[in-house]
Amino acid sequence: MQTIHKENHFMASDIVKDLVIGMSDGLTVPFALAAGLSGAVAGTGIVVTAGLAEIAAGSISMGLGGFLAARSEIEHYISERKREQCELHSRLADEEQEIIDIFNSYHISQETSRPIVDALKKNPEIMVDFMMKFELGLEKPDPKRALKSAATIAGAYAASGIIPLLPYMMISSSHDALRLSVVITLLTLFFFGYCKGQFIGNKPWLSALQTTLIGGIAAGAAYFLAQLFTA
Amino acid sequence: MQTIHKENHFMASDIVKDLVIGMSDGLTVPFALAAGLSGAVAGTGIVVTAGLAEIAAGSISMGLGGFLAARSEIEHYISERKREQCELHSRLADEEQEIIDIFNSYHISQETSRPIVDALKKNPEIMVDFMMKFELGLEKPDPKRALKSAATIAGAYAASGIIPLLPYMMISSSHDALRLSVVITLLTLFFFGYCKGQFIGNKPWLSALQTTLIGGIAAGAAYFLAQLFTA
Numbered sequence A, B: 001m002q003t004i005h006k007e008n009h010f011m012a013s014d015i016v017k018d019l020v021i022g023m024s025d026g027l028t029v030p031f032a033l034a035a036g037l038s039g040a041v042a043g044t045g046i047v048v049t050a051g052l053a054e055i056a057a058g059s060i061s062m063g064l065g066g067f068l069a070a071r072s073e074i075e076h077y078i079s080e081r082k083r084e085q086c087e088l089h090s091r092l093a094d095e096e097q098e099i100i101d102i103f104n105s106y107h108i109s110q111e112t113s114r115p116i117v118d119a120l121k122k123n124p125e126i127m128v129d130f131m132m133k134f135e136l137g138l139e140k141p142d143p144k145r146a147l148k149s150a151a152t153i154a155g156a157y158a159a160s161g162i163i164p165l166l167p168y169m170m171i172s173s174s175h176d177a178l179r180l181s182v183v184i185t186l187l188t189l190f191f192f193g194y195c196k197g198q199f200i201g202n203k204p205w206l207s208a209l210q211t212t213l214i215g216g217i218a219a220g221a222a223y224f225l226a227q228l229f230t231a
Helices: A013-038 A045-090 A092-104 A111-123 A124-134 A147-169 A174-200 A204-230 B014-038 B045-090 B093-104 B110-121 B124-132 B146-172 B174-200 B205-229
Strands: none
Touching: A013 A045, A013 A147, A013 A174, A013 B045, A045 A092, A045 A124, A045 A147, A045 B014, A045 B045, A045 B205, A092 A111, A092 A124, A092 A174, A111 A124, A111 B110, A124 A204, A124 B045, A124 B124, A147 A174, A174 A204, A204 B045, B014 B045, B014 B146, B045 B093, B045 B124, B045 B146, B093 B110, B093 B124, B110 B124, B110 B146, B174 B205
């Protein structure tokens, strides 16, 4: 009786990756911008305005950017596949040699790999798929992913960007709001970094520390720069 | 005589990809933020302060984020490789079956692929390399890339983020500065999009149009939101 063999290689799903991309920057950049501005102005009105403008700009830039990147990945796959089909048609011997070379790089002799080439040649479409994966390392992308990816990144950026701004919306003194924003955001970054570590398969505490540190450094740099400029 | 066969599959180098990542957001977000703020305040001082704070925050968040992403990619590869080594040790038959299954998905019979498995078994390290590439689709990442990637993304973000701010540094009326910033930045985005299209292997004019459009939409949304909030 054969036992079922399941390997636990961790592959983070695409949606988790998109959430992480959106949240990493969404928690950090509006937080740091607001912190920087609060060192330069007394009231919180302008901080909130700038924060919201940044969230709109950042989520659109990252979301639409993600959309176009995913779209061009699909187009890239299609055009490379066409090219590979042409190559197979016009230069079959070269393509065969390429497969033999790939196997050769794993110390597999031409005598051993030749039957594989012969089997592939019987079905050109399958041979093209094989070349796409093993010569070019390209997987067929999901055509529906472009829009989903854009929406996930933009939504995650906007939702997490609001968190550091909340204190500025409720407190009129920018210094008091800054203090509360620092506490709330660093705690959120720590929690987010921990979860990210769990999901991505890294050490969660290290990930929590790193994420918090990036937020702190970014906010510190923005604060310092804003102070320098207004002084 | 054999002619030299060189395929022109386009693979954008990692450094070009990092430059594109940094410049896409670097040209768009500070531009849109400045545009948004200029609709809410009369003077340009606060626009420049906010813009510089955003550039510091954005470049650190993206740069350090890129650094950690590249680092965790390396760690992921190392840990997956260890796991694969253990699997090979403890469940050799299963691993052999996995290789046969991979070939089978390309319509290659067990009789044809069995010699490949036997050849790989002679050298376990090579077999692990083979599994990493063909089962998991993981390439060995360059350990030096993490730092280079971080510096490239952050530098590109900061350098391109300054461009839309230049008019606000030179002109005291925020409305006049906005007009000049829109012209300069949209032209730069168009030029950048065209070059990106050339490098990545996409249609350059379409890429130019898309990049310009994203910048315009982001700036428009930021402006609208800032107006809404200050009204």
